[in-house]
Amino acid sequence: MTDLPYSSIPHVPDEINASNVxxxxxxxxxxxYYWAxxxxxxxxLEFRPCESSMNILEVLKHIHILASTxxxxxxGGSELEGTPASFEAMRRSTLELYTELSNRLKKMDCEELSSFKARRSHSKTEYPFWFVLNGHISDALTHVGQVKSWRRMAGNPLPEGVQVFSGERVINTTSNLKK
Structure with missing residues (x-):
């Protein structure tokens, strides 16, 4: 495995509160995202399911922008300085952005969380935190699902044993012994 975050999900928080959820x-x-x-x-990366859609690399660039925003x-951080040049650098950056965001959220109380405001780049209107949840975060989850589906269509399904329920990859060693 690589030294990238999210090959497995971190341990469950000790306390149930809005920020931890x-x-x-x-x-x-x-x-x-890691496994997709x-x-x-x-x-x-060049695969697109139809002529009018983005290819997987373009979807990953969009996810990076959503993570950064x-x-x-x-x-966290400042304005997006641009998309990293290589797929590997973009993948690392996206995973690190989500790690940073998660770690910061775990330290916030509800009052601090509710004080954040979102602003669209083309507007001066401020939106409450909830728009980040149903916008940037949920949109990224949708696009990760696209990547997972499209890579299967392109002939390269997810690696065996990825368990989204438990947040880990389980490799069945007994089936390997029978071969």
Whole structure:
């Protein structure tokens, strides 16, 4: 395995509160992103299911922008300086953005969380935190599902044993012994 975050989901928080629940949602997103992007080849990155859709690499760039925006809105980093040049650098950056966001959320109380405001780049209107949850974070989860589906269509399904319920990869060693 690589040294990238989210090959498994971090341990369950000790306390149930709004910030931990949202952080866990981000952790689930990070885990799904990690495995949806693990082992992608140039062939899959260029795959698009139809002529009018984005290819997988373009979807991943969009997810990176969503991760950066959610992170920035909730107190991290500054303006997006651009998409990293390579797929590997973009993948690492996206996973690190979700790790940073999750870690910061786990330290917030409800009052601090509710004080954050989202602003669309083309508007001066401010939106409450909830719009980040149903916007940037949920949209990214949808796009990760697209990547997972499209890579299967391109002939490279997820690696065996990825368990989204438990947040880990379980490799069945007994079936390997029978071969």
């Amino acid at each position: 949202i952080a866990r949602f981000v952790d689930g997103l990070g885990f799904r 992007t693990e082992g992608l080849t140039e062939k899959e 959610a992170n920035r809105t909730l107190g």
